[in-house]
Amino acid sequence: MITRTLDRGGWIFISILIAAAIIVPILNIATSPSSPLHIPSYAVALLGKYLCYALLALSIDLIWGYAGILSLGHGAFFALGGYAMGMYLMRQIGTRGVYAHPTLPDFMVFLNYKQLPWFWYGFDMFWFAALMVLLVPGLLAFVFGWLAFRSRVTGVYLSIITQALTYALMLGFFRNDFGFGGNNGLTDFKDILGFNVQAQGTRAALFVLSCVALGGCFLLCRAIVTSKLGKVLIGVRDAESRMRFLGYRVESYKLFVFVLSAMMAGVAGALYVPQVGIINPGEFAPSNSIEAVIWVAVGGRGTLTGAALGAFIVNYAKTTFTSGFLAPYWLFMLGGLFVIVTLLMPRGIVGTFRHWVAQRKAKKDAAKAEPNGAQPQAAE
Amino acid sequence: MLEARSVNLHYGAAQALRGVSMVAEAGKITCILGRNGVGKTSLLRALTGHQPISGGSIVFDGQEIERLRPYERARRGIAYVPQGRDVFPLLTVEENLHTGYAPLKRAQRYVPEEVFDLFPVLADMMRRRGGDLSGGQQQQLAIGRALVMRPKILLLDEPTEGIQPSIIKDIGRAITYLRDTAKMAIVLVEQYFDFAHELGDRFAVMDRGSVVFSCGRDDMDEGALRRALAI
Amino acid sequence: QETIKVGILHSLSGTMAISETTLKDVMLMLIEEQNKKGGLLGKKLEAVVVDPASNWPLFAEKARELISKEKVSAVFGCWTSVSRKSVLPVFKELNSILFYPVQYEGEESERNVFYTGAAPNQQAIPAVDYLAKEEKVQRWVLAGTDYVYPRTTNKILEAYLKSKGVKQEDIMINYTPFGHSDWQTIVADIKKFGSAGKKTAVVSTINGDANVPFYKELGNQGIKATDIPVVAFSVGEEELAGIDTKPLLGHLAAWNYFESIKTPANAEFIKKWKAFTKNEKRVSNDPMEAHVIGFAMWVKAVEKAGTTDPDKVIDALPGTEAPNLTGGMSKMLPNHHITKPVFIGEIKADGQFDVVWKTEGLVAGDAWSKELDGSKDLVADWVEKKCGNWNTKTNKCGS
Amino acid sequence: MTFFRFIAAGIFLLALSLSAPIARAQDFAAALADFTTDSFSDTEKAVTTIATSGNPRAADVIQALQDGRLFFTTEPKAVFIRTADGKFADAATGQAATPASPRPVRLNNRLRRSVDAALGGLTLLSPDANKRLEAAISVFRSRDAAALPTLDTAIAKETNTRVKRALTEARAAVILFKTDASETDKLDAVAVLRARGDQEAKALLSSLPADSPTNVKTAAQSAVAAIESNLALWATAQNAWYGISLGSVLLLAAIGLAITFGVMGVINMAHGEMVMLGAYTTFVVQEIIRTKNPALFDYSLLIALPLAFCVAGLVGIAIERGVIRWLYGRPLETLLATWGISLILQQAVRTQFGPTNKEVGNPSWMSGAFEVGGLTITYNRLWIVCFTLAVFVGLLAMLRFSRIGLEMRAVTQNRAMAASMGIRTGRIDALTFGLGSGIAGIAGVALSQIDNVSPNLGQSYIIDSFMVVVFGGVGNLWGTLVGAFTLGIANKFLEPFAGAVLGKIAILVLIILFIQKRPRGLFALKGRAVEA
């Protein structure tokens, strides 16, 4: 199964993830801070965050790269997953909040809530929250996708209404009356499953978990795109109506990957929240979703590994550029990076690399085939 | 008038033309024949500049034009009717015709009467959008549009494809008319042998990216031609 | 040579750059000045600037980077409440010091944070008092951007007004989204609300960019300060620099500092600021002063403690005094808030404020508001009780 | 409460003093001294006294106070008026003087109101019609019974119908609250106010003194009811107008995008920044005018318009030639590149002009409002609506009827084929993108009149713009027009019920649902041509 699923890039990717999942926690916990090999906790948190972003990018690549659904609102599913996890973490605070209310989170006391709103019930249980992490984004994606795909909303129209979706959610979550902490969102978490979220061990565990989630989702995506379903998706991307005339129910296929991708984004959000310590409506901002799409484009659309790589590179660039003397100019660098990547590497980093390899191979083949006068072979 | 000299053309690593040479003369119809995928369209794309060539040269009116951009070649008088018609789908028929004004002087900016004489259906459909026309109507529009440019040379890529028999005859008459009256050079890519055979002054048969057989009407050996085609 | 590092955590890009960039510049100036005076504890100070880009999780990440990677001794930063909330756990976990310079909704006191901006009782309540007393206002519009600061402030004000006998129907509360730009309907509503025959005023907690179109619409719909005055808590010199102030004459703002206040300290500061930024037009404002005070306090506390060790400095800070720019001596209180004077200023044509009223002496900042149910029993005291939310009913920390 | 008592006291004082002006004449000089203490309450006292002193210089002094031209010195205690040419004159005598370091007499809002009221009484007979109008309005507000005799004289003399109506209304307001007025007078007054029919009239009528005659009360009640239904009608009209004006802002912001995105298919994320560049051009123009030639200020927008078009247009052309042209046929990559460009432009502006808002003033013809019945129409919105429609019509005509418009459409539909027709595709592409950007630039000029001019300006419009274009139907200018106005009007009718935030959310949800019904927008292009 796995052998069929993974190409060489995939193997490298999975190996790196496994190595990171083992080495990073060891270097973080088992080495002394003065040792040159030591990885400081903040770096672990940072890497963990990148992993979550990579997972988000992966989920976008699945629908955009393979099914041609450009969602400019995928941040919404990420944020919803994050909120589900955040609600669990809030409920875990218990009486340790400033107002020491047994059930109500601080912001509710603050806003004069007398009792817990109904949609907060159950979030004190981890399994429930974990379920919601998948279910809430999945359900929203299902309803939204069902409506949109059935009415054959495609292309930019779809992109723009996904944007409208996340924008509407952002405005909603910004409202204090909404019951999710308004602009401040959810923060000041204490425990997850009884472990202190700040503790080094917990952080390492969350990091490993993120590696596992990313690796698992990657395998899942690979399995999908290498199956016949993957070919159907590409068919849908390139000539949707032709697919219909072949008898494929296009909307079911789209709905399937869309919901799956939303769930993956939800998982990414859920892992993200305990690692960065806050979830707020800013995550719904359309610009966040657009940025996530850009990670995919930078890494290479339709390559999966590229999506993850793009998320890493762009965010790493962001982290480095926003500190020190570069700080006032970092937007120049980031903007420049995007322009240069599009101009010089239209297929994204991984895509360009693959193209280059394929082209070299084709040239070699062509050179070999030449004497026999075979039919000219196309690239790729 | 237009001459290709051992033109090479690549799509990425794949070579589609291998040292193709051909000549189109004013007042002559040059037919290019060949099976599917042998490079006929590629040759026309090389001549019009849509695909850069990787070797050889193209000479038009005594000047090398292989470096010129497509619009510059069009302005010098090379008109192109592509395979698949490529009418502007959202422009009306009338506007489609008017796009041919670009290389013209202001005084010449009108649609010549003969366009409507040749394709009366266009006159009936002036307000309809190009993309809404039926396949055959689009083909007629594409030829008509090329004529608006008053070209010196007309490159036609399978103009009979999808056209009803009576109009094929009309197109045939039109081509002859343009050759004889306007002294236009015409390059005709065709699969429909009888049509080409009837019109052509020169013939070139292509296979796998090269010209494998060529002859003129006078020294034509129909058997050899058919044989070259059948490989 | 070894330096003492000071972190500066203000957004230089994104929506908040409008306000926060100036604070970064002030900090750079203060640090440069301190270095000219010979540094601190015999070492030079070194500013470490990062850009959290108006992105709240990035604030936390950058705070972490400043403390663990750069090993800064203290951080001056944040503007919005959410950015502060986002970095709080980091400061607690890594035990460092944050100076927070902006007026905020209160209801918080953390061991690692020092609040040099105004608490609600240092800005909102005096402003309302002024309007009721001086302008005889009887009808109130509480207009704000929909987030925690305006919500809390309005809640406090509503409770306060009602305790003064204002009826519910004489209070209109309105919230708008961030960056709201089409104010036609709301301004018309305010106009309508204000034409009921009773003197009406608007208490505005409208934030940031939304102010410009709001004031423009007010001006265009012909609402003058003499008809319906607006008192704002988020509009300072910096914001006015971006508005054509002619139609705004007479509208009010409540702050703890105005650039127009004539004291030697202020004149000196303004001169230095203009020289430092090489820009004659740069204005100064309240949060800048808060950083000036906070920085001076930190320097004193470090000198007193003889070290930059956070625990020692945190203990040394309460009780530290530093002169504010308006002629008084501000003091760090055990609840980690400071004492400040409160001024009401009217907008003048040149984009400055004319101080029309001020409190007698300095007002001590309350971490917890008496007007709010959840907060009324809480006090913060990091000196005696070592607790930020001491419950006076149960006499316990936290519950 | 105290406020009323205070007013009553004031009225009483005024009444008393007007009846015996001469007796108070000598107070004038004494009152002037009160200005020198720099205390609001003393100033207030001085204003009241001076207003009632009957001194011929009273109006001058109070006018000077209102205009901020009244100065004082403490050593010696003296008060001066600064004249228009910057010279000083002694307030008491009117003779030229040269005071040493005079300080302005300060005002606060309460004082300003007293000054207005005082001036109202004093300027009811002013030769300047505008002043009379203002005076009438301030008497209407203060309901100052003392002004009644002057009002009557003024009404008798008045020829200007507008001023006359204002004066009559002011008189009605006074009479209604005057305890000793006759019932018929009061009923007349109710009728006058009923005819005025606005919010203020309603407020007056519903806050009638408790001791008014029953007849008057019932008349007032029915008047209030009539005004209310009238107002409800106007409120609808008002909402419609707000909707139109919001719609025109949306249209203006979106119309450039309708070209770069709708016609050319470039997902132009830098569109907002083009708007921003236009706004900054306006700022720079005004800045130069302010320093070089303030007299031109009213023309600043007219000067800025072509400049903004050029600036944004040239930047657009540069972007097209430098980046976009390599990306045709790959629309999604344009998203990535233009996003990068928008970051760069934002930061460039931030570095150049600083991160803070920049002041862009409204020229006088764009300031203020006028009323049509119960409708307040602000000039800036009105001009923006007109301007937007003009831009729209111009653009439409250009695309439809000009050669270049035809070539633009041909090129964007099939670039290769257009080249074969001899169309200079490169130039047309650059021009089209430049045109879209330039129009965004002039949108920036207009938006600078109602919004912030900051590096973030563009960001706040980009989402709305895309929404409008897509809602209306990509590639159809009429769709953009109708889309913008539909969204604007829907928004403004929802806002009163749902509030600004929920209203906006509702609109977004409606858009999402609407697209399900019409998956290609309001004015979808139909037929084979589209699928081809």
Add this chain to the structure above:
Amino acid sequence: MEQQPRTTPALLYLDAITVAFDGFRALNKLSFTIAPGEMRAIIGPNGAGKTTMMDVVTGKTKPDEGDVVFDGSHDLSSMDETQIATLGIGRKFQKPTVFESHTVEDNLRLALKADRRPRATLFWRDSSEERDRLDAILTTIRMTPDRGRLAGALSHGQKQWLEIGMLLAQEPKLLLVDEPVAGMTDAETMQTAELLREINRERSVVVVEHDMAFVRELGVKVTCLHEGSVIAEGSIDQVSENQRVVEVYLGR
């Protein structure tokens, strides 16, 4: 309306179909039937409505009036493209449409008759039967050497062939073929005619073509459309004798 699912012996039954675009009637009360196992050639001037007729049958365009009944009882006008395709109607487009970023082989594989539901495709396995079918089809369309090439890189005529191959792979009951020999050489045209006749042994075929030699070669009943209605029907000789047909279509 009060339409009952009607049953007809015909495989495809078109009754009084009218389709109008902005008032222009592309189809005007068009009626004809195709019997099971029949092959029918349809000719007619450009713009007569032939492609539109196929659009109506395959669900791409909804008729304004009239009934389309398939296989006795299925009312096509109430179904969408997918349902119609699942019923067993395959179509080749006038402008060849293939999946450009798939290889020739994958194009055919996607078209192969199989369970089309997502679950089935997700867990799909390559089977030797399927491979044999593919090989057979590739041989038939003479594209075996091109099987690994991307369809996007094929020439116009090659795409035509590939699309015919996809149609074969689908194994439909009824094939609608729009101008299959456009752009083919004479020899290929004859081969295609041969191929269609072979297909016709098991399936019904509707061919639209302008190439009279090809139609003649097919040797089946011919229907001539004009302005959206049938103007002549019968053997090729009968039809080409028809005055109207000569006038509007064949020319003199």
